[in-house]
Every structure is written in structure tokens, then in C-alpha cells.
Amino acid sequence: QVQLVESGGGLVQAGGSLRLSCAASGGTFSTYSMGWFRQAPGKEREFVAAISRGGDSTTYPDSVKGRFNISRDNPKNTVYLQMNSLKPEDTAVYYCAAGYSIVLITSGQVYYWGQGTQVTVSS
Numbered sequence: 575q576v577q578l579v580e581s582g583g584g585l586v587q588a589g590g591s592l593r594l595s596c597a598a599s600g601g602t603f604s605t606y607s608m609g610w611f612r613q614a615p616g617k618e619r620e621f622v623a624a625i626s627r628g629g630d631s632t633t634y635p636d637s638v639k640g641r642f643n644i645s646r647d648n649p650k651n652t653v654y655l656q657m658n659s660l661k662p663e664d665t666a667v668y669y670c671a672a673g674y675s676i677v678l679i680t681s682g683q684v685y686y687w688g689q690g691t692q693v694t695v696s697s
Contacts, residue, residue: 576601576686578670583691586660590695594655596670596688603651604628609679610644610655612666612693619669623655624679633676638664660695667692 582594594610609624623644625632632644643656653670670688673679 576606576672578672578686578688580668580670580688580691583668583693585694585696588660588662588695588697590660591656591658592660592693594657594668594670594691594693596653596655598651598653598672601672604648606672606685607675607679608644608646608653609671609673609676609684610653611669611671611682612664613669613690614663614666617666619682621680621682622668624673624676625653626676631676633680657693660693662695662697665693665695 577600580596586592607626610622611619612622613619623634625644625646629646641659646653667690669690671684672686673684
């Protein structure tokens with residue numbers, strides 16, 4: 575059983591930056607592709623970013639491409655989400671996820687979820 579714990583959320587003004595972290599424990603981190611999702615009030619959870627096991631491949635939806643960057647540090651069992659040029663519409667609870675592959679993660683098929691961290695972007 576893998577446990578995922580997110581941190582780094584908070585309140586930021588539009589145009590600002592935040593870096594989220596997700597620390598994994600209880601499994602072999604490097605065997606999982608990792609991803610980030612978000613869910614705004616009244617909306618469905620949506621895919622934000624994913625990274626392959628070795629970190630050599632990433633993918634993003636158009637809504638965050640060029641502004642968000644996912645990375646991972648396998649020796650530290652941690653995945654990061656650097657968010658730049660934040661907009662009010664980025665406000666949501668952000669969730670870390672572990673899965674088999676980038677392709678499956680993008681469709682929401684994941685093995686494990688974190689508990690989420692709130693990101694609020696003020697205008």
C-alpha cells in the first residue's frame with residue numbers, strides 16, 4: 575500500500591507561483607508513473623500533469639501547458655508540481671496520484687490517491 579502526502583498549497587495572487595510536493599511511502603516509488611489532478615468546487619476532478627517512472631516523459635493538458643511543470647526525485651520518493659503564472663481558474667484542491675503508466679493516469683486510472691492540498695489564486 576502506497577501512501578501519498580501532498581504539501582505546498584496555499585493562497586497566492588494571480589500571476590504568482592507555487593510548488594506542490596508529494597511524498598510517497600510504503601512502496602517502490604520508482605516503479606510508478608505519477609500524476610497530479612485537481613478538483614474545483616462543483617466540478618469534476620481533472621488531469622493536470624503526469625510523469626513517467628524515470629522522469630523522461632511528461633504530459634499536460636492545454637489548460638496548464640507552458641505554465642506547470644511536473645518533476646520527480648526518485649531517491650527522495652517525491653514528485654513536484656511547479657505552477658507559474660497562476661490564474662484564478664487554477665483554484666482547486668490538487669491531488670497527487672500513482673499509477674502504472676502516463677497513458678492510464680491521464681484517463682484517471684490510478685492505483686493510489688493523496689488526500690489533496692488546497693490552492694487558491696486570488697484576482
